[in-house]
Amino acid sequence: MPCSLASRRGTLPDSTPTGAEAHFRALESLYAAAPINRLFDSVLEIPEGGVARIRFAVDSRYFHAAGAAHGTSYFKMLDDAAFYAANSLVTDRFLLTTAFNLLFTKPLTDGPVIAEGRWVSGQRRVFVAEARLIDASGEEAARGTGTFMRSRIPLAGLPGYRPD
Known part of the structure; x- marks a missing residue:
């Protein structure tokens, strides 16, 4: 019967993330700890450097008078996804949003929304990232x-930033 190298050595593989993986998990923890995120039903995941995905649940708490999500909700979701995509490439400093342009293409109503962020350019002081919202x-x-x-x-x- 085959056995793994770890079991042959008598130890289990170390499941504690290191390097970039530890940074990604620490950013996810930072996101969860931010007071603003107590107002939003959302979860961040960073699958790789330069990529961030946030799952949101939109409901009537975020609606404007005409029954769809208010633009502030769009901004929050897009800014967070783009921000974390960019900050996943920076391990020592917190990034700040200096400008953000958005385009509304469809009203959002109740349901799940995924904000997908991707790094576009920049690696030193200024970073550019984009994001899109995908409805249910x-x-x-x-x-x-x-x-x-x-x-x-x-x-x-x-x-909240806790690299293991």
Whole structure:
């Protein structure tokens, strides 16, 4: 019967993330710890550097008077996804949004929404990332592009940022 190298050595493989993986998990923890995210039913996942995905649940709490999600909700979802895609490439400092442009393509109503963010360019001080919102039917509801600047705020000093 085949056995794994770990079991032959008498130890289990180490499941503690290291390097980039630890940074991604720490950013996910930072997102969850942010006070603003107590207002939104959302979860961040960073599958790889330069990519972030946030799952949101939109409901009537976020609606404007005409019964669809208010633009502030769109901005929150798009900015967060683009921001975390960019910050996944920076391990020492918190980035700040310096500009964000968005395009609304479809009203959002009740249901799940996925914000997908991707890094576009920049690796030193200024980063550009884009994001799009995908509704429950798989259609794009909005897209945006943000510019993010490296701040003087160390990630390691922020409550919630916990690299293992």
